[in-house]
Amino acid sequence: MRGPEMDGIHDLGGKQGYGVIAVSGDEEPPFHSAWEARMWGIAFAYTRPPGCSAPVFRYTREQETPLRYLTRPYLDQWYQAHACMLLGSGAVTVDELASGTSDGGRPAFAGSPMSAAQVARNKHLTPARTTRDDLQPRFRVGDDVRVILTPSPGHTRVPAYVRGHRGIVHASHGGHALDDATARGEQVTEPLYTVGFKLSTLFAEHAGSNDRVHVELWESHLHECV
């Protein structure tokens, strides 16, 4: 029996052995093939099943096997994650995904799909912030904090390379929905912080360096440092 997994291949920060970067500049086109462009547009335009939030999407993508995660084209991983979410919601079957033909009716959550006119209206429309300012943050800017060693099982936004490490609160952002909980279908809001870490404390080869890494972490990801 498998339990919820959190230490997946996606958690790449600080890992070694992935080689040199395939550098490109502004000459790189947005899409490298027609299907990539279609997948990007589909993801923006289709009516998602209820609850298919960004954290659920990310958690779904994280379940790719390591080999596939590292080798499959990025927008093909979008295909896979959206197909899984649709399958899990009961909106489609594997046979339908294979054939492209619908064997049933419209799912109950189908309304009017986004139109081209709505795209034109919404392309620069910023979603309303859902943050809360009524939570009393436990930490203040400048506080010494330590990252928890064991995030909750399942999806987490605590990267492995900062777990157990000491940092300083750089900024406080008010109450944000905790992605780790959203991925479990729960609604939890906690104060969110930007925490700064010295590279010299994270990685032994950087002794004496002043360079820093900043990571957003929620309150339950942090301890007081005493």
Place this chain on the structure above:
Amino acid sequence: MLHQHKRGGTGAAGDTVMAYDPETAADQHAAINAHVPSEPALRVKALETLLVAKGLLDSAAVDAWVEVYQDEIGPKTGARIVARAWCDAEFRQRLLADGTAAIAELGLGGRAVDHLKVVANTASVHNLVVCTLCSCYPFSILGVQPAWYKLAAYRSRAVRDPRGVLAEFGETIPPEVRIDVWDSTADLRYLVLPERPAGSETLDEAALAAVVTRNSMIGTQRRLVAGDARA
């Protein structure tokens, strides 16, 4: 892998949420992998056809989003923000204080920039943006991520070897310049405000925008050149 359940067992309409059942995760991924067409172009086409048949998608909206990200939203969008900040000190202050509110003054916004944080390069600080856990990016002002931003080499090394990463992009950062890396792990999305290049005093705002490159706004390029042909 994903299944529906009713929050708190109330069963009320609208309470259905997606949640995770790891026991079937591998099965669902495997079933899709085993049965859908092996060519990405064919499985994406089948997905589009199916979603249209299910009443979940209008292909004209797909066309429209593709056109927006082919022709309209891209690095040139972000470059307008940078050029305005170079020309208008008060706008720069507002941009650094609340990026989302400031870019709305230019008619800009969209998904993934509702918590936009702009970080400014200075003579003593260089900023570099990454998403180590996925590929978070302020796409409504920078367009589709470059391929390298989404791949393991950049995501793994940006936080561990930022100077080595910058060297591969042709930038040697002097030891007295501190590097600040920003790993986008929550709702904030980062835009680097590069330094205005020397010799650009006579350029107007539109000409300045033409100097700004995508990589300079991610932080993998530090030095911009007035009249740079790379843009």
